[in-house]
Amino acid sequence: xxxxxxxxxxxxxxxxxxxxxxxxxxxxxxxxxxxxxxxxxxxxxxxxxxxxxxxxxxxxxxxxxxxxxxxxxxxxxxxxxxxxxxxxxxxxxxxxxxxxxxxxxxxxxxxxxxxxxxxxxxxxxxxxxxxxxxxxxxxxxxxxxxxxxxxxxxxxxxxxxxxxxxxxxxxxxxxxxxxxxxxxxxxxxxxxxxxxxxxxxxxxxxxxxxxxxxxxxxxxxxxxxxxxxxxxxxxxxxxxxxxxxxxxxxxxxxxxxxx
Amino acid sequence: xxxxxxxxxxxxxxxxxxxxxxxxxxxxxxxxxxxxxxxxxxxxxxxxxxxxxxxxxxxxxxxxxxxxxxxxxxxxxxxxxxxxxxxxxxxxxxxxxxxxxxxxxxxxxxxxxxxxxxxxxxxxxxxxxxxxxxxxxxxxxxxxxxxxxxxxxxxxxxxxxxxxxxxxxxxxxxxxxxxxxxxxxxxxxxxxxxxxxxxxxxxxxxxxxxxxxxxxxxxxxxxxxxxxxxxxxxxxxxxxxxxxxxxxxxxxxxxxxxxxxxxxxxxxxxxxxxxxxxxxxxxxxxxxxxxxxxxxxxxxxxxxxxxxxxxxxxxxxxxxxxxxxxxxxxxxxxxxxxxxxxxxxxxxxxxxxxxxxxxxxxxxxxxxxxxxxxxxxxxxxxxxxxxxxxxxxxxxxxxxxxxxxxxxxxxxxxxxxxxxxxxxxxxxxxxxxxxxxxxxxxxxxxxxxxxxxxxxxxxxxxxxxxxxxxx
Numbered sequence: 001x002x003x004x005x006x007x008x009x010x011x012x013x014x015x016x017x018x019x020x021x022x023x024x025x026x027x028x029x030x031x032x033x034x035x036x037x038x039x040x041x042x043x044x045x046x047x048x049x050x051x052x053x054x055x056x057x058x059x060x061x062x063x064x065x066x067x068x069x070x071x072x073x074x075x076x077x078x079x080x081x082x083x084x085x086x087x088x089x090x091x092x093x094x095x096x097x098x099x100x101x102x103x104x105x106x107x108x109x110x111x112x113x114x115x116x117x118x119x120x121x122x123x124x125x126x127x128x129x130x131x132x133x134x135x136x137x138x139x140x141x142x143x144x145x146x147x148x149x150x151x152x153x154x155x156x157x158x159x160x161x162x163x164x165x166x167x168x169x170x171x172x173x174x175x176x177x178x179x180x181x182x183x184x185x186x187x188x189x190x191x192x193x194x195x196x197x198x199x200x201x202x203x204x205x206x207x208x209x210x211x212x213x214x215x216x217x218x219x220x221x222x223x224x225x226x227x228x229x230x231x232x233x234x235x236x237x238x239x240x241x242x243x244x245x246x247x248x249x250x251x252x253x254x255x256x257x258x259x
Numbered sequence: 260x261x262x263x264x265x266x267x268x269x270x271x272x273x274x275x276x277x278x279x280x281x282x283x284x285x286x287x288x289x290x291x292x293x294x295x296x297x298x299x300x301x302x303x304x305x306x307x308x309x310x311x312x313x314x315x316x317x318x319x320x321x322x323x324x325x326x327x328x329x330x331x332x333x334x335x336x337x338x339x340x341x342x343x344x345x346x347x348x349x350x351x352x353x354x355x356x357x358x359x360x361x362x363x364x365x366x367x368x369x370x371x372x373x374x375x376x377x378x379x380x381x382x383x384x385x386x387x388x389x390x391x392x393x394x395x396x397x398x399x400x401x402x403x404x405x406x407x408x409x410x411x412x413x414x415x416x417x418x419x420x421x422x423x424x425x426x427x428x429x430x431x432x433x434x435x436x437x438x439x440x441x442x443x444x445x446x447x448x449x450x451x452x453x454x455x456x457x458x459x460x461x462x463x464x465x466x467x468x469x470x471x472x473x474x475x476x477x478x479x480x481x482x483x484x485x486x487x488x489x490x491x492x493x494x495x496x497x498x499x500x501x502x503x504x505x506x507x508x509x510x511x512x513x514x515x516x517x518x519x520x521x522x523x524x525x526x527x528x529x530x531x532x533x534x535x536x537x538x539x540x541x542x543x544x545x546x547x548x549x550x551x552x553x554x555x556x557x558x559x560x561x562x563x564x565x566x567x568x569x570x571x572x573x574x575x576x577x578x579x580x581x582x583x584x585x586x587x588x589x590x591x592x593x594x595x596x597x598x599x600x601x602x603x604x605x606x607x608x609x610x611x612x613x614x615x616x617x618x619x620x621x622x623x624x625x626x627x628x629x630x631x632x633x634x635x636x637x638x639x640x641x642x643x644x645x646x647x648x649x650x651x652x653x654x655x656x657x658x659x660x661x662x663x664x665x666x667x668x669x670x671x672x673x674x675x676x677x678x679x680x681x682x683x684x685x686x687x688x689x690x691x692x693x694x695x696x697x698x699x700x701x702x703x704x705x706x707x708x709x710x711x712x713x714x715x716x717x718x719x720x721x722x723x724x725x726x727x728x729x730x
Contacts (some may be wrong), residue, residue: 011719013669017679018712020719039723044669050662052623053654054645058666065670093639146625175582179622181658186266186620187704192273192586193622194709222709225695250712252694 007035007118008073010066012083013045014214019249022214025241026079026115032241033123040069046078046086051094052180063094064101067108075122076112079237080213081144084114089147114144115237116212120153126160130242133163137206138236139197139220140173141213154212154236164239167204171196178219194223201231208232208248210239221250262593262605265616272587281414282588285407289579292523293630300519310516311634313509314570317501318561324470324503325552331473335535337548345375348553352377352462352495355549356386359493361459367477367484368392369464370408370573371497371553373595374608377462388462389454391483393447400427406589408596409521409575414588417443451483461491461545465498466572467513468550471506474534475550478517478527485531494533494545499553501569513572516632521574556608564643568603570633577627577637583620592617599627599637606644615653618644661701676720683714 007030011023023039030037047062066087070076078084088109095101119125138158144150151173158164177183177193184190197220201209209224209231211217221233232248261268272278297303317324329339342348348371356364364381366372366388378388378399390399394412398405400423405411412420421437424446436442463484467476475496477484488494504510518524537544560566578584578598589597594605594614602617611618618641627637648654668675689696695710696702705711 013679016719017683018714020715020717020722023719023723039720041720041724042672044672044675047669050666052642052645053658053662054642054647054649055662055666056646056649058662058670061670062666142622142624142626146629173626175622175624175626177582177622179624182620182622184702184704185658186269186583187708188273189269189583189586189620190622191708193582196585218712219709221712222695222705225710225712226708246715247694250694250710252692252713 004034004036005074007037007075007077008070009037009039010043010046010070010076010078010083010087010112011039012078012080012214014218015079018218019214019235021243021246022079022235022237025235025237025243026077028241028243029115029119029128029237030077032128033119033125035075035123038073042069046083048083048086049180051086051090056094060094060098060101063091063105067091067101067104071104071108073111075118076108077115077118078112079115079235081114081141081148081150082213082215084112085143085147088112114148114150114212116154116157116240117148117150120156125157128157128160128240130161130240131163132161132239132242132244134208134210134239134244135165135167135206136208136210136239137167137169137201137204138172139169139176139201139209139211139216141211141216142175144212145173150212154210157240158210158236161240167206169200169204169206171200176216176220178215180215183219190219191223194219198223198227198229202229206231208234208239210234210236212236217249221248225250260594260609260613262609262614262617265591265593265614265620268591268593269587269620272591277416277419278414278588281416282585285413285579286585289522289575293520293576293579294523296519296523296525300515303516303519306512306516307632307634310513310572310632311570313504313512314572314633317503317505318566318569321500321503321558321561324505325500328468328470328473328503331470332535332548332550335473336538337473337535337550340549340551342551342553343555345553345555348375348497348551348555349377349380351549351551352497353380353384353386355493355495355547356381356384356460359459359547361386361493363387363389363454363458364460364462365389365391365455365458365487365491366395367461367463367479367487368395368411369462369497370405370595371464371499372462373405374555375497375553377497389451389458391451391455391487392479393444393481393483396447396451397423404590404595406597407575407578408573408600414590455486455490458487458491460493460495461487461489462495462497463488465496465502465550466517467510468498468503469505469507469510469532470503472534474507474532476510476530476532478514478530480522480524480528482529485529488531488533488545489543492545493547493549494536496533496548496550497553498550499555500557501571513632517572517574520576520630520632560607565603565607565640567635568600568607568640570635571600571604572633573600574632576630576632580626580630582622582624582626599641600635603637603640603644611644611647611651611653615648618642618648676718680718680721683716683718686711686714687716
């Protein structure tokens with residue numbers, strides 16, 4: 001029998017800070033798919049806030065930290081298209097002028113995957129067995145969609161769940177207006193963009209919004225809540241892993257699902 | 260130049276219901292049209308590669324092609340004027356007008372004319388400029404700047420046009436038909452027809468300059484460019500230096516992606532080539548043909564990380580697909596070029612000090628790069644501007660301070676966990692048992708518009724370590 005691939009889970013700073021359950025859902029999905037999963041403790045953030053603020057020095061320091069912590073694994077998987085995009089597409093750019101790290105970064109980047117694409121494309125998972133019941137709509141987060149080509153994989157996995165039905169929203173590939181620090185630096189513009197998005201979400205009539213990036217989810221959940229909507233907002237990993245008993249993103253601690 | 264007021268401009272734009280309604284059209288019409296056009300041509304992606312390669316080749320040999328173009332134009336009886344700055348270009352136009360004692364100049368749509376602020380300059384010097392592109396004509400009446408590079412009046416409603424025409428065309432009967440777009444179009448056409456016939460000079464832009472044949476090329480949908488350049492005695496072409504392509508074959512390749520990316524048409528209605536003044540047996544055409552080649556900061560982009568921006572063929576696809584442009588429209592950007600391409604080009608041509616918001620006002624959603632016909636990596640170039648700002652300490656000090664503090668912690672995993680666990684507890688405390696946080700330092704701008712979801716209790720790593728799994 002072939003040995004199990006060893007996967008390093010890149011948890012992401014937002015999952016660690018806001019929603020650890022997404023990390024545990026990812027862990028479960030990877031193990032169910034036949035991987036041996038490890039979580040290096042020497043990880044914090046991929047460095048994207050520095051990279052997108054033009055701070056190359058801090059970006060390079062953080063990228064080195066991540067590469068050192070993860071280069072021993074067969075694969076590196078993150079439950080985020082944005083962070084996986086940073087690790088996979090941008091790390092080689094970070095070290096473009098640095099011959100001592102350039103090759104190391106490229107070798108590392110080649111092993112990086114976003115969670116749903118890893119399950120689909122590498123582990124050939126076609127079915128997930130969780131018994132989640134959900135009438136959902138799926139938002140394509142920008143980095144996952146455009147940097148990594150993630151669109152069909154999460155939809156296929158969701159569609160394989162007997163209790164899940166998906167209604168496509170209008171302009172599902174349009175940005176939600178999060179953009180990291182953009183959402184506070186240009187909060188009025190961000191608000192206008194997310195308002196268009198939540199209108200499209202609400203128009204589907206779906207009772208759950210699902211996406212693959214916590215940043216976008218916090219933004220859309222925050223707006224939906226402000227608008228008084230009771231649409232449940234969840235990370236795709238939670239739904240796929242059947243871990244939907246905890247309160248949805250932005251829902252209060254004492255209202256559990258289906259209660 | 261009001262790019263330094265981007266935030267205020269954006270705020271005003273968001274509060275303008277008429278503008279927001281007009282932008283609704285941009286969000287839908289352009290996006291769908293471009294998608295259909297791309298889908299209907301199986302070789303579209305290959306053509307984009309070709310277009311990119313042609314432009315890259317030209318930019319690597321720009322001097323060679325420009326000199327060849329000049330030689331060819333001169334041999335065909337035309338004149339080439341080199342303009343290093345906007346002022347040089349304006350002066351060159353004025354000199355030509357003076358030489359011919361011109362009183363009026365009809366104009367085809369030209370972004371270079373906007374860039375060098377030609378209309379004001381001509382008026383100051385007693386020459387009446389008449390915009391003949393319908394959109395440009397409307398905004399000229401309104402004394403406004405274009406808000407889009409291919410649809411200059413996209414921010415205006417039909418009702419506004421009707422009011423403008425009533426005000427400015429006061430010699431026409433009050434009860435004339437003005438209810439539908441076509442009647443307004445015909446009215447403008449009637450007025451412009453006389454102007455075409457009486458103009459002394461015709462000024463157009465150029466979508467391409469063909470080096471091999473010494474040809475300037477314009478694409479239009481209204482045919483106004485043709486009347487502008489063939490009827491007056493003198494035809495003046497305003498073009499920036501990066502518009503050059505080696506030959507007609509290359510031009511055709513790029514034409515195949517231009518209109519598809521811009522409006523979703525296979526081709527624009529008119530593609531007009533001009534290669535000099537009227538020859539002896541020509542039935543019509545100008546007596547004189549001038550090409551003004553504008554640099555205005557472009558040559559200093561060559562060989563830098565911003566060189567790729569010079570591939571731009573001004574189709575407008577990036578702004579048509581930009582969520583920020585969709586939200587605030589073109590005027591918010593404060594200068595001639597809005598949207599993602601403008602946010603890269605404006606700092607390059609006018610200085611980052613005057614436009615520091617532009618490269619930052621992007622979510623990096625990447626849709627601009629996805630649709631750019633010449634594959635300009637716009638997010639990457641915007642990020643390069645952010646790097647320049649960071650190096651020059653142009654970013655706000657509070658932001659820099661927060662970033663440094665965050666980076667200091669993020670490089671020290673143990674300390675970082677301690678800090679985030681304190682932050683998490685603080686946020687949970689500030690939620691007062693609800694699902695969202697009522698008050699949070701640094702997040703006021705977020706909380707103003709949306710709730711801040713409360714974190715789950717306990718960080719991932721703490722929980723993971725408790726399970727005895729940490730490696």
